[in-house]
Amino acid sequence: MPRHLLNPMDFSVEELDKLMDLAGDIERNPDKYAHACDRKTLATCFYEPSTRTRLSFEGAMYHLGGHVIGFASADSSSASKGESVSDTIRIISCYADICAMRHPKEGAPLVASLKSRIPVINAGDGGHQHPTQTLTDLLTIRSLKGHLDNITIGLCGDLKFGRTVHSLIEALSRYENVRFVLISPPELRVPGYITEMLDHKNLQYREMQNLEEAIPTLDILYMTRVQRERFFNEDDYIRMKDFYILTKEKMKLAREDMLVLHPLPRVNEISVEVDDDPRAVYFRQAQYGMYIRMALILTLLGLEVQ
Amino acid sequence: MLNISGLENGVVLDHIPAGMSMELYKYLNLDKFDCQVAIIKNADSQKMGKKDIIKISGGLDQINLDAIGFLDKNITVNIITNGKVSEKKRLHLPKKLTNVIRCKNPRCISSIEQELPQIFFLSDPKEAVYRCMYCEERYTKNDK
Numbered sequence: 001m002p003r004h005l006l007n008p009m010d011f012s013v014e015e016l017d018k019l020m021d022l023a024g025d026i027e028r029n030p031d032k033y034a035h036a037c038d039r040k041t042l043a044t045c046f047y048e049p050s051t052r053t054r055l056s057f058e059g060a061m062y063h064l065g066g067h068v069i070g071f072a073s074a075d076s077s078s079a080s081k082g083e084s085v086s087d088t089i090r091i092i093s094c095y096a097d098i099c100a101m102r103h104p105k106e107g108a109p110l111v112a113s114l115k116s117r118i119p120v121i122n123a124g125d126g127g128h129q130h131p132t133q134t135l136t137d138l139l140t141i142r143s144l145k146g147h148l149d150n151i152t153i154g155l156c157g158d159l160k161f162g163r164t165v166h167s168l169i170e171a172l173s174r175y176e177n178v179r180f181v182l183i184s185p186p187e188l189r190v191p192g193y194i195t196e197m198l199d200h201k202n203l204q205y206r207e208m209q210n211l212e213e214a215i216p217t218l219d220i221l222y223m224t225r226v227q228r229e230r231f232f233n234e235d236d237y238i239r240m241k242d243f244y245i246l247t248k249e250k251m252k253l254a255r256e257d258m259l260v261l262h263p264l265p266r267v268n269e270i271s272v273e274v275d276d277d278p279r280a281v282y283f284r285q286a287q288y289g290m291y292i293r294m295a296l297i298l299t300l301l302g303l304e305v306q
Numbered sequence: 307m308l309n310i311s312g313l314e315n316g317v318v319l320d321h322i323p324a325g326m327s328m329e330l331y332k333y334l335n336l337d338k339f340d341c342q343v344a345i346i347k348n349a350d351s352q353k354m355g356k357k358d359i360i361k362i363s364g365g366l367d368q369i370n371l372d373a374i375g376f377l378d379k380n381i382t383v384n385i386i387t388n389g390k391v392s393e394k395k396r397l398h399l400p401k402k403l404t405n406v407i408r409c410k411n412p413r414c415i416s417s418i419e420q421e422l423p424q425i426f427f428l429s430d431p432k433e434a435v436y437r438c439m440y441c442e443e444r445y446t447k448n449d450k
Contacts, residue, residue: 084419105414105415107438111422126441
Protein backbone atom coordinates (compact mmCIF):
# COMPACT_ATOMS: atom_id res chain seq x y z
CA MET A 1 0.00 0.00 0.00
CA PRO A 2 1.48 3.38 -0.95
CA ARG A 3 1.82 6.05 1.69
CA HIS A 4 -0.21 9.23 1.12
CA LEU A 5 -0.28 12.74 2.54
CA LEU A 6 -3.90 13.83 2.90
CA ASN A 7 -3.85 15.66 6.20
CA PRO A 8 -0.95 17.28 8.05
CA MET A 9 -1.66 14.87 10.91
CA ASP A 10 -0.77 11.89 8.69
CA PHE A 11 2.85 12.35 9.78
CA SER A 12 3.91 12.05 13.40
CA VAL A 13 5.91 14.88 14.99
CA GLU A 14 9.04 12.72 14.65
CA GLU A 15 8.35 12.09 10.96
CA LEU A 16 7.79 15.80 10.41
CA ASP A 17 11.11 16.53 12.10
CA LYS A 18 12.85 14.08 9.76
CA LEU A 19 11.11 15.61 6.76
CA MET A 20 12.15 19.13 7.77
CA ASP A 21 15.72 17.95 8.42
CA LEU A 22 15.76 16.51 4.89
CA ALA A 23 14.38 19.79 3.47
CA GLY A 24 17.13 21.65 5.29
CA ASP A 25 19.76 19.36 3.77
CA ILE A 26 18.26 19.88 0.29
CA GLU A 27 18.45 23.65 0.82
CA ARG A 28 22.12 23.45 1.80
CA ASN A 29 23.18 20.78 -0.76
CA PRO A 30 20.93 21.00 -3.82
CA ASP A 31 23.42 19.26 -6.12
CA LYS A 32 23.35 16.14 -3.99
CA TYR A 33 19.66 15.66 -4.87
CA ALA A 34 19.77 16.73 -8.53
CA HIS A 35 19.27 13.16 -9.85
CA ALA A 36 17.40 11.62 -6.92
CA CYS A 37 14.22 11.20 -9.02
CA ASP A 38 15.74 10.19 -12.36
CA ARG A 39 13.12 8.23 -14.37
CA LYS A 40 10.37 9.07 -11.86
CA THR A 41 7.22 10.93 -12.88
CA LEU A 42 5.01 13.25 -10.88
CA ALA A 43 1.40 13.78 -12.02
CA THR A 44 -0.03 17.16 -11.07
CA CYS A 45 -3.82 16.82 -11.20
CA PHE A 46 -5.15 20.30 -10.58
CA TYR A 47 -8.93 20.56 -10.92
CA GLU A 48 -8.85 24.23 -9.96
CA PRO A 49 -6.39 27.00 -10.79
CA SER A 50 -3.18 27.41 -8.81
CA THR A 51 0.12 29.03 -9.68
CA ARG A 52 2.21 28.69 -6.60
CA THR A 53 1.37 25.20 -5.44
CA ARG A 54 1.43 23.60 -8.89
CA LEU A 55 4.64 25.29 -9.98
CA SER A 56 6.19 24.56 -6.62
CA PHE A 57 5.45 20.84 -7.07
CA GLU A 58 6.67 20.89 -10.65
CA GLY A 59 9.79 22.86 -9.73
CA ALA A 60 10.43 20.42 -6.87
CA MET A 61 10.26 17.41 -9.20
CA TYR A 62 12.47 19.02 -11.86
CA HIS A 63 15.06 19.93 -9.20
CA LEU A 64 15.10 16.26 -8.23
CA GLY A 65 15.74 15.25 -11.85
CA GLY A 66 12.26 13.78 -12.41
CA HIS A 67 9.49 14.32 -14.98
CA VAL A 68 6.10 15.99 -14.66
CA ILE A 69 2.79 15.29 -16.41
CA GLY A 70 -0.67 16.57 -15.57
CA PHE A 71 -3.38 19.13 -16.09
CA ALA A 72 -3.94 22.61 -14.69
CA SER A 73 -7.74 22.86 -14.67
CA ALA A 74 -10.78 20.59 -14.66
CA ASP A 75 -11.70 21.85 -18.15
CA SER A 76 -8.56 20.27 -19.58
CA SER A 77 -9.16 16.89 -17.91
CA SER A 78 -11.70 14.11 -18.31
CA ALA A 79 -13.57 15.57 -15.35
CA SER A 80 -15.25 17.84 -17.91
CA LYS A 81 -16.67 14.64 -19.47
CA GLY A 82 -17.93 13.53 -16.09
CA GLU A 83 -15.14 11.12 -15.11
CA SER A 84 -15.02 10.37 -11.39
CA VAL A 85 -11.96 11.01 -9.24
CA SER A 86 -11.74 7.27 -8.50
CA ASP A 87 -11.50 6.42 -12.20
CA THR A 88 -9.04 9.24 -12.94
CA ILE A 89 -6.57 8.13 -10.27
CA ARG A 90 -6.68 4.52 -11.50
CA ILE A 91 -5.59 5.83 -14.91
CA ILE A 92 -2.94 8.18 -13.49
CA SER A 93 -1.54 5.25 -11.47
CA CYS A 94 -0.61 3.65 -14.80
CA TYR A 95 1.45 6.63 -15.98
CA ALA A 96 3.06 8.23 -12.93
CA ASP A 97 4.91 7.26 -9.74
CA ILE A 98 3.33 9.89 -7.49
CA CYS A 99 0.39 12.31 -7.77
CA ALA A 100 -0.28 15.76 -6.36
CA MET A 101 -4.01 16.57 -6.50
CA ARG A 102 -5.88 19.82 -6.00
CA HIS A 103 -9.67 19.67 -6.15
CA PRO A 104 -12.44 22.12 -5.27
CA LYS A 105 -14.43 19.34 -3.59
CA GLU A 106 -13.46 18.52 -0.03
CA GLY A 107 -12.21 14.97 0.47
CA ALA A 108 -11.43 14.36 -3.23
CA PRO A 109 -7.76 13.40 -2.59
CA LEU A 110 -8.91 10.98 0.13
CA VAL A 111 -11.28 9.35 -2.38
CA ALA A 112 -8.39 9.14 -4.86
CA SER A 113 -6.09 7.55 -2.26
CA LEU A 114 -8.62 4.76 -1.66
CA LYS A 115 -8.21 3.56 -5.27
CA SER A 116 -4.63 4.63 -6.00
CA ARG A 117 -1.60 2.41 -6.54
CA ILE A 118 0.74 5.41 -6.14
CA PRO A 119 1.21 7.95 -3.33
CA VAL A 120 -1.36 10.76 -3.42
CA ILE A 121 -0.51 14.19 -2.04
CA ASN A 122 -3.39 16.48 -1.15
CA ALA A 123 -2.44 19.79 -2.79
CA GLY A 124 -5.59 21.47 -1.41
CA ASP A 125 -9.20 20.24 -1.27
CA GLY A 126 -11.78 23.03 -1.22
CA GLY A 127 -11.87 24.82 2.10
CA HIS A 128 -10.78 21.70 3.93
CA GLN A 129 -7.04 20.91 4.09
CA HIS A 130 -3.83 22.03 2.45
CA PRO A 131 -1.15 19.91 4.14
CA THR A 132 1.84 20.85 1.94
CA GLN A 133 1.22 24.50 2.71
CA THR A 134 1.24 23.50 6.37
CA LEU A 135 4.57 21.72 5.93
CA THR A 136 5.84 24.88 4.25
CA ASP A 137 4.63 27.02 7.15
CA LEU A 138 6.15 24.69 9.74
CA LEU A 139 9.49 24.62 7.91
CA THR A 140 9.50 28.43 7.62
CA ILE A 141 8.80 28.91 11.32
CA ARG A 142 11.30 26.24 12.38
CA SER A 143 14.03 27.53 10.05
CA LEU A 144 13.61 31.20 11.01
CA LYS A 145 12.58 30.92 14.68
CA GLY A 146 14.56 27.78 15.46
CA HIS A 147 11.65 25.99 17.14
CA LEU A 148 7.95 25.20 16.80
CA ASP A 149 7.07 25.04 20.49
CA ASN A 150 6.60 27.95 22.93
CA ILE A 151 5.17 30.40 20.41
CA THR A 152 2.15 32.68 20.22
CA ILE A 153 0.73 32.66 16.72
CA GLY A 154 -1.95 35.01 15.45
CA LEU A 155 -3.99 33.85 12.47
CA CYS A 156 -5.80 36.71 10.78
CA GLY A 157 -8.45 37.08 8.08
CA ASP A 158 -10.59 34.34 6.62
CA LEU A 159 -10.40 31.64 9.26
CA LYS A 160 -13.62 29.96 8.09
CA PHE A 161 -12.77 28.96 4.54
CA GLY A 162 -8.97 29.34 4.83
CA ARG A 163 -7.82 25.75 4.59
CA THR A 164 -4.18 26.71 5.31
CA VAL A 165 -5.34 28.04 8.65
CA HIS A 166 -7.17 24.83 9.61
CA SER A 167 -4.22 22.63 8.69
CA LEU A 168 -1.68 24.85 10.46
CA ILE A 169 -3.67 24.99 13.70
CA GLU A 170 -4.01 21.20 13.74
CA ALA A 171 -0.30 20.71 13.07
CA LEU A 172 0.89 23.23 15.66
CA SER A 173 -1.51 21.84 18.26
CA ARG A 174 0.91 18.92 18.66
CA TYR A 175 3.77 21.09 19.90
CA GLU A 176 4.28 22.20 23.50
CA ASN A 177 2.95 25.52 24.75
CA VAL A 178 1.63 26.96 21.48
CA ARG A 179 -0.93 29.73 22.01
CA PHE A 180 -3.38 30.67 19.24
CA VAL A 181 -4.91 34.10 18.66
CA LEU A 182 -7.71 33.78 16.10
CA ILE A 183 -8.39 37.19 14.53
CA SER A 184 -11.39 37.37 12.19
CA PRO A 185 -14.73 39.04 11.60
CA PRO A 186 -17.58 37.06 13.26
CA GLU A 187 -18.73 35.72 9.87
CA LEU A 188 -15.32 34.19 9.13
CA ARG A 189 -14.53 32.53 12.47
CA VAL A 190 -12.79 29.14 12.50
CA PRO A 191 -15.13 26.17 12.05
CA GLY A 192 -16.45 24.36 15.09
CA TYR A 193 -14.33 21.28 14.60
CA ILE A 194 -11.16 23.33 15.08
CA THR A 195 -12.26 24.96 18.33
CA GLU A 196 -13.64 21.57 19.46
CA MET A 197 -10.17 20.10 18.86
CA LEU A 198 -8.47 22.95 20.75
CA ASP A 199 -10.91 22.58 23.64
CA HIS A 200 -10.44 18.83 23.64
CA LYS A 201 -6.66 19.21 23.88
CA ASN A 202 -7.04 21.96 26.48
CA LEU A 203 -4.98 24.40 24.38
CA GLN A 204 -4.90 28.14 24.85
CA TYR A 205 -6.72 30.20 22.25
CA ARG A 206 -8.48 33.56 22.01
CA GLU A 207 -10.91 34.69 19.34
CA MET A 208 -10.59 38.42 18.57
CA GLN A 209 -11.68 40.95 15.96
CA ASN A 210 -9.09 43.66 16.44
CA LEU A 211 -5.69 43.12 14.78
CA GLU A 212 -4.04 46.14 16.43
CA GLU A 213 -4.96 44.82 19.86
CA ALA A 214 -3.55 41.35 19.13
CA ILE A 215 -0.35 42.22 17.26
CA PRO A 216 1.93 43.22 20.22
CA THR A 217 1.46 39.77 21.81
CA LEU A 218 2.51 37.72 18.78
CA ASP A 219 5.66 35.81 17.77
CA ILE A 220 4.13 34.93 14.40
CA LEU A 221 1.42 36.74 12.44
CA TYR A 222 -0.13 34.52 9.79
CA MET A 223 -2.14 36.69 7.39
CA THR A 224 -4.67 35.21 4.95
CA ARG A 225 -6.60 36.42 1.95
CA VAL A 226 -10.38 36.53 1.89
CA GLN A 227 -11.00 34.18 -1.04
CA ARG A 228 -13.62 35.27 -3.54
CA GLU A 229 -14.08 31.70 -4.82
CA ARG A 230 -15.28 30.48 -1.40
CA PHE A 231 -18.29 32.82 -1.32
CA PHE A 232 -21.62 31.97 -2.92
CA ASN A 233 -22.64 35.61 -2.59
CA GLU A 234 -20.57 38.45 -4.11
CA ASP A 235 -21.96 41.03 -1.65
CA ASP A 236 -20.62 39.03 1.31
CA TYR A 237 -17.20 38.87 -0.33
CA ILE A 238 -17.04 42.62 -0.94
CA ARG A 239 -18.08 43.32 2.66
CA MET A 240 -15.31 41.06 4.06
CA LYS A 241 -12.33 41.59 1.80
CA ASP A 242 -11.03 44.86 3.30
CA PHE A 243 -11.63 43.91 6.92
CA TYR A 244 -7.88 43.56 7.70
CA ILE A 245 -5.00 45.34 6.01
CA LEU A 246 -1.51 45.04 7.50
CA THR A 247 0.36 48.33 7.11
CA LYS A 248 3.70 49.81 8.18
CA GLU A 249 1.85 51.63 10.97
CA LYS A 250 0.45 48.40 12.38
CA MET A 251 3.88 46.75 12.12
CA LYS A 252 5.17 49.41 14.55
CA LEU A 253 3.01 47.75 17.21
CA ALA A 254 4.68 44.37 16.66
CA ARG A 255 7.71 42.87 18.39
CA GLU A 256 11.07 43.25 16.69
CA ASP A 257 11.36 39.52 16.13
CA MET A 258 7.77 38.85 15.06
CA LEU A 259 7.52 37.13 11.69
CA VAL A 260 4.80 37.81 9.12
CA LEU A 261 3.79 34.76 7.07
CA HIS A 262 1.22 34.53 4.30
CA PRO A 263 0.36 31.50 2.14
CA LEU A 264 0.07 33.84 -0.89
CA PRO A 265 -1.28 35.04 -3.24
CA ARG A 266 -2.06 38.26 -1.44
CA VAL A 267 -4.54 40.79 -2.74
CA ASN A 268 -4.50 43.82 -0.45
CA GLU A 269 -4.41 42.38 3.05
CA ILE A 270 -0.69 43.18 3.34
CA SER A 271 0.28 46.59 2.06
CA VAL A 272 3.24 46.48 -0.38
CA GLU A 273 5.10 48.89 1.92
CA VAL A 274 5.47 46.04 4.43
CA ASP A 275 7.45 43.88 1.95
CA ASP A 276 10.78 45.57 2.79
CA ASP A 277 10.37 45.00 6.52
CA PRO A 278 12.82 42.23 7.52
CA ARG A 279 10.03 40.62 9.53
CA ALA A 280 8.01 40.03 6.34
CA VAL A 281 9.08 36.53 5.32
CA TYR A 282 6.28 35.44 2.96
CA PHE A 283 8.48 35.34 -0.14
CA ARG A 284 11.10 33.24 1.64
CA GLN A 285 8.22 31.04 2.76
CA ALA A 286 7.45 30.25 -0.91
CA GLN A 287 11.09 29.13 -1.34
CA TYR A 288 10.78 26.83 1.69
CA GLY A 289 7.65 25.45 0.04
CA MET A 290 9.69 23.97 -2.77
CA TYR A 291 12.28 22.42 -0.44
CA ILE A 292 9.66 20.74 1.71
CA ARG A 293 7.86 19.37 -1.39
CA MET A 294 11.17 17.96 -2.62
CA ALA A 295 11.63 16.27 0.75
CA LEU A 296 8.04 14.99 0.66
CA ILE A 297 8.36 13.50 -2.84
CA LEU A 298 11.55 11.68 -1.83
CA THR A 299 10.00 10.42 1.40
CA LEU A 300 6.75 9.15 -0.15
CA LEU A 301 8.67 7.47 -2.96
CA GLY A 302 10.93 5.85 -0.37
CA LEU A 303 14.07 7.23 -2.00
CA GLU A 304 17.20 7.85 0.02
CA VAL A 305 20.18 9.88 -1.12
CA GLN A 306 23.54 9.08 0.42
CA MET B 307 -56.58 -2.32 22.00
CA LEU B 308 -55.65 -3.08 18.39
CA ASN B 309 -54.49 -6.61 17.75
CA ILE B 310 -51.71 -7.42 15.31
CA SER B 311 -51.03 -11.08 14.75
CA GLY B 312 -47.84 -12.43 16.36
CA LEU B 313 -44.65 -12.98 14.39
CA GLU B 314 -43.41 -16.50 13.77
CA ASN B 315 -39.93 -15.42 12.64
CA GLY B 316 -38.70 -11.85 12.42
CA VAL B 317 -37.77 -8.72 14.33
CA VAL B 318 -39.75 -6.50 16.69
CA LEU B 319 -38.45 -3.00 17.30
CA ASP B 320 -39.93 -1.96 20.62
CA HIS B 321 -39.77 1.15 22.80
CA ILE B 322 -39.56 3.48 19.83
CA PRO B 323 -40.39 7.00 21.07
CA ALA B 324 -43.97 7.81 20.07
CA GLY B 325 -44.05 9.43 16.63
CA MET B 326 -40.60 8.22 15.53
CA SER B 327 -41.67 5.03 13.77
CA MET B 328 -42.09 6.58 10.33
CA GLU B 329 -38.66 8.17 10.57
CA LEU B 330 -37.17 4.81 11.50
CA TYR B 331 -39.13 3.22 8.64
CA LYS B 332 -37.40 5.66 6.28
CA TYR B 333 -33.89 5.18 7.75
CA LEU B 334 -34.22 1.39 7.56
CA ASN B 335 -35.49 1.60 3.96
CA LEU B 336 -38.42 -0.60 4.93
CA ASP B 337 -40.35 0.64 1.92
CA LYS B 338 -37.96 -1.37 -0.22
CA PHE B 339 -38.58 -4.65 1.66
CA ASP B 340 -41.06 -7.10 0.21
CA CYS B 341 -41.75 -8.73 3.59
CA GLN B 342 -44.65 -7.88 5.92
CA VAL B 343 -44.15 -4.80 8.08
CA ALA B 344 -46.53 -3.63 10.78
CA ILE B 345 -46.25 -0.22 12.37
CA ILE B 346 -48.03 0.38 15.64
CA LYS B 347 -48.22 3.99 16.72
CA ASN B 348 -48.95 5.38 20.16
CA ALA B 349 -49.17 2.04 21.93
CA ASP B 350 -49.55 2.19 25.71
CA SER B 351 -46.29 1.78 27.57
CA GLN B 352 -45.67 1.55 31.31
CA LYS B 353 -42.15 2.87 30.87
CA MET B 354 -42.73 5.57 28.25
CA GLY B 355 -46.43 6.43 28.45
CA LYS B 356 -46.78 6.10 24.66
CA LYS B 357 -44.47 4.29 22.29
CA ASP B 358 -44.27 3.05 18.72
CA ILE B 359 -43.53 -0.54 17.67
CA ILE B 360 -42.42 -1.95 14.31
CA LYS B 361 -42.80 -5.65 13.50
CA ILE B 362 -40.91 -7.04 10.54
CA SER B 363 -41.25 -10.60 9.29
CA GLY B 364 -37.93 -11.99 8.10
CA GLY B 365 -34.29 -12.07 9.17
CA LEU B 366 -32.22 -9.60 11.12
CA ASP B 367 -29.68 -9.47 8.30
CA GLN B 368 -31.94 -7.02 6.46
CA ILE B 369 -31.99 -4.53 9.33
CA ASN B 370 -29.29 -1.88 9.75
CA LEU B 371 -28.75 -1.87 13.51
CA ASP B 372 -26.36 1.09 13.21
CA ALA B 373 -29.20 3.22 11.85
CA ILE B 374 -31.38 2.30 14.84
CA GLY B 375 -28.51 2.93 17.29
CA PHE B 376 -27.90 6.33 15.68
CA LEU B 377 -31.57 7.34 15.96
CA ASP B 378 -32.09 6.09 19.51
CA LYS B 379 -29.94 3.53 21.27
CA ASN B 380 -32.75 2.86 23.77
CA ILE B 381 -34.92 1.16 21.15
CA THR B 382 -35.24 -2.56 21.94
CA VAL B 383 -34.52 -5.04 19.16
CA ASN B 384 -36.21 -8.42 19.80
CA ILE B 385 -35.41 -11.34 17.52
CA ILE B 386 -38.37 -13.69 17.18
CA THR B 387 -37.77 -17.33 16.32
CA ASN B 388 -40.62 -19.87 16.19
CA GLY B 389 -42.96 -17.35 17.77
CA LYS B 390 -40.72 -16.64 20.78
CA VAL B 391 -38.17 -13.96 21.69
CA SER B 392 -34.88 -15.76 21.06
CA GLU B 393 -32.56 -12.78 21.49
CA LYS B 394 -32.59 -9.15 22.61
CA LYS B 395 -30.02 -6.92 20.91
CA ARG B 396 -28.41 -4.16 22.92
CA LEU B 397 -27.76 -1.04 20.83
CA HIS B 398 -25.07 1.58 21.13
CA LEU B 399 -24.06 4.72 19.30
CA PRO B 400 -22.23 3.25 16.27
CA LYS B 401 -18.61 4.31 15.69
CA LYS B 402 -19.15 4.33 11.93
CA LEU B 403 -22.26 5.00 9.86
CA THR B 404 -22.39 3.87 6.26
CA ASN B 405 -25.18 5.11 4.00
CA VAL B 406 -27.43 6.09 6.90
CA ILE B 407 -27.13 9.87 6.69
CA ARG B 408 -25.99 12.12 3.85
CA CYS B 409 -23.37 14.86 3.99
CA LYS B 410 -25.01 18.27 3.62
CA ASN B 411 -21.84 20.12 2.68
CA PRO B 412 -22.25 21.18 -0.97
CA ARG B 413 -18.44 21.33 -1.26
CA CYS B 414 -18.01 17.68 -0.22
CA ILE B 415 -16.78 15.21 -2.85
CA SER B 416 -19.62 12.89 -1.83
CA SER B 417 -22.03 15.37 -3.47
CA ILE B 418 -20.69 14.52 -6.96
CA GLU B 419 -18.62 11.31 -6.94
CA GLN B 420 -20.46 8.40 -8.50
CA GLU B 421 -21.69 5.72 -6.07
CA LEU B 422 -19.45 6.90 -3.26
CA PRO B 423 -20.69 5.50 0.09
CA GLN B 424 -21.73 8.12 2.63
CA ILE B 425 -19.46 7.37 5.59
CA PHE B 426 -19.47 9.17 8.94
CA PHE B 427 -17.37 8.57 12.05
CA LEU B 428 -18.38 9.27 15.62
CA SER B 429 -16.15 12.16 16.71
CA ASP B 430 -17.73 13.08 20.05
CA PRO B 431 -19.60 10.22 21.78
CA LYS B 432 -20.77 12.49 24.62
CA GLU B 433 -22.56 14.91 22.30
CA ALA B 434 -23.27 12.25 19.62
CA VAL B 435 -21.42 14.27 16.98
CA TYR B 436 -20.54 12.55 13.72
CA ARG B 437 -18.17 13.83 11.04
CA CYS B 438 -18.14 13.07 7.34
CA MET B 439 -15.13 10.89 6.47
CA TYR B 440 -14.38 13.00 3.40
CA CYS B 441 -14.88 16.63 4.43
CA GLU B 442 -15.25 16.38 8.26
CA GLU B 443 -18.62 18.19 8.14
CA ARG B 444 -20.36 17.91 11.49
CA TYR B 445 -23.62 15.99 11.82
CA THR B 446 -25.84 15.40 14.83
CA LYS B 447 -29.28 13.89 15.20
CA ASN B 448 -30.70 17.42 15.31
CA ASP B 449 -29.43 17.99 11.76
CA LYS B 450 -31.70 15.29 10.38
